[in-house]
Amino acid sequence: MIPTTFPANTKPLSALGFDYGTQRIGVAFGQSLTGTAKAIKVLKAKDGIPDWNEIESLIAEWTPDLFVIGLPYNLDGSESELLRRAVKFSNRLNGRFNKPCYGMDERLSSQAAAEQALEENRGSKKRTAIDDIAAQIILENWFTEFSNQANQR
Helix, strand or coil, X not given: CCCCCCCCCXXXXXXXXXXXXXXXXXXXXXXXXCCEEEEEEEEEEECCEECHHHHHHHHHHHCCCEEEEEECCCCCCCCCHHHHHHHHHHHHHHHHHCCCEEEEECCCHHHHHXXXXXXXXXXXXXXXXXXXXXXXXXXXXXXXXXHHHHHCC
């Protein structure tokens, strides 16, 4: 399983956040200093497998210290098949790029992303994919928890 604890690190961290899906994977970049993240890309996936070269390019461009992967638990907290696949994706990220991966419960992040996209696009062309916004929300939630944990030390 992906650790849901936080690094025992007090220096500012940067991260790529992922909203894993079998057809699309949302990606966001953020940093712990401000606790903010920015939606940057929606990657296409084929049965949950991304183009690893695209991910490698994003890593080269954004140079994150770590990865945060949304963990899609069922609403009742039980594990889903998609959760198992997200964990597998996380393990592959770690193995390919040798950066630590952390998990963040993503229940309701897609709903929040849809609401945010609707608000941002009021009166304009409808946005088709919200996966990058969901990744942004997941990453911002992780930074909030990271900051709370650091303040308790």
